[in-house]
Amino acid sequence: MEPYAFEPELARAVTLPASWYRDPEAHRLDLRRIFGGTWQFVGHTDQLAKPGDYLTTIIGEEDVLVVQGEDGRLWAFSNVCRHRAGAVAQGCGNRRKFQCQYHGWLYDLEGKLLKAPEFEGVKDFDPAACRQPAFRVETWGAWAFVNLAPEGPSLAEWLGSIPSETAPRGLERMRPYKAHDFHVACNWKVYVDNYLEGYHIPIAHPGLFGQIDYKGYRTETARWHSQQFAPIKGASPLYERGLAEGQAPEALYYWVFPNLMLNIYPDHVQVNVILPDGPEACTTRFLWFYPDPEKPGLEAQWQENFEFSREVQDEDILLCETVQKHLRSAHYTQGRFSPQRENGVHHFHGLVAEYLR
Ligand code: FES
Ligand SMILES: [Fe+2]
Structure with missing residues (x-):
């Protein structure tokens, strides 16, 4: 440079x-x-109004999944499957579980792995501890923002x-x-x-x-x-x-x-x-x-x-x-x-x- x-x-x-x-x-x-x-605008909360409503978006080099969880909170996590990097979700819509498009690993609305088919016997791998990395998500009014950096100013500080x-x-x-x-x-x-x-x-x-x-x-x-x-x-x-x-x-x-x-x-x-x-x-x-x-x-x-x-x-x-x-x-x-x-x-x-x- x-x-x-x-x-x-x-x-x-x-x-x-x-x-x-x-x-x-x-x-x-x-x-x-x-x-x-930095805080990135990802959409309107109308698109994330009830549990399971989700959208996917690219931020920098990351494919990101934003979803309303069972608890009513917004979650943002990596859309890159833990197995071999397939897509956990595509586009937008409503789902109670996410099934990876590649080999069908199943995740819940908070990014936790529920099921990895035909994976019995794999050593040094604990499916119960496997989850998608989460990112910060915050809202201003009806607009949702995601920040990939784990630390730094809150959205409110950012918007001044x-x-x-x-x-x-x-x-x-x-x-x-x-x-x-x-x-x-x-x-x-x-x-x-x-x-x-x-x-x-x-x-x-x-x-x-x-x-x-x-x-x-x-x-x-x-x-x-x-x-x-x-x-x-x-x-x-x-x-x-x-x-x-x-x-x-x-x-x-x-x-x-x-x-x-x-x-x-x-x-x-x-x-x-x-x-x-x-x-x-x-x-x-x-x-x-x-x-x-x-x-x-x-x-x-x-x-x-x-x-x-x-x-x-x-x-x-x-x-x-x-x-x-x-x-x-x-x-x-x-x-x-x-x-x-x-x-x-x-x-x-x-x-x-x-x-x-
Ligand atoms: S890459 Fe997701 S199940 Fe294989
Ligand atoms: Fe101009």
């Missing part, structure tokens, strides 16, 4: 080395240390001021409505860098630029998250629908290290999760949550929101994929930051350097 000394003073700092965005070695470290050591600042928006009432994946040919950090600054809005997003007060746009950073403030100018249904009387239209944009974005509008929430697919590929998963998904006319309203997000997203994808190709240039290694506009990116690079150290 190319060395990188993070400079805390924004006006002197340089960006992460280009090789950190493309080398397989750097990518493995991202997966192990960053994705393997976000739950109290967003409490008036009633996020815990929001139910899942739609999901859409965009596949982007760039390193996950290129996409996050791009999300964390409004510096490119005047040039790259003319539609969005027309809706916000760019002069008033600012970013504030905290320990593990940052927030972008975009005051709204003029009339826009996206920001005004659902506003209480006398409330000023404002969108709240939070980013939580490393890969979670919460775009909070007056009447709905749009979550983005950025999933690394390889050194030079990622999936950006868009999830929409509304308080009442059954509401008549919601589909048309969502369609309108989606069209707008899609326009901005297409513009961002083009930027990110161009940057990714250019990070292979022999004539570019690192850049500098605008002190007025890129403090959020600088903050992110500090966290990356901290976790990869």
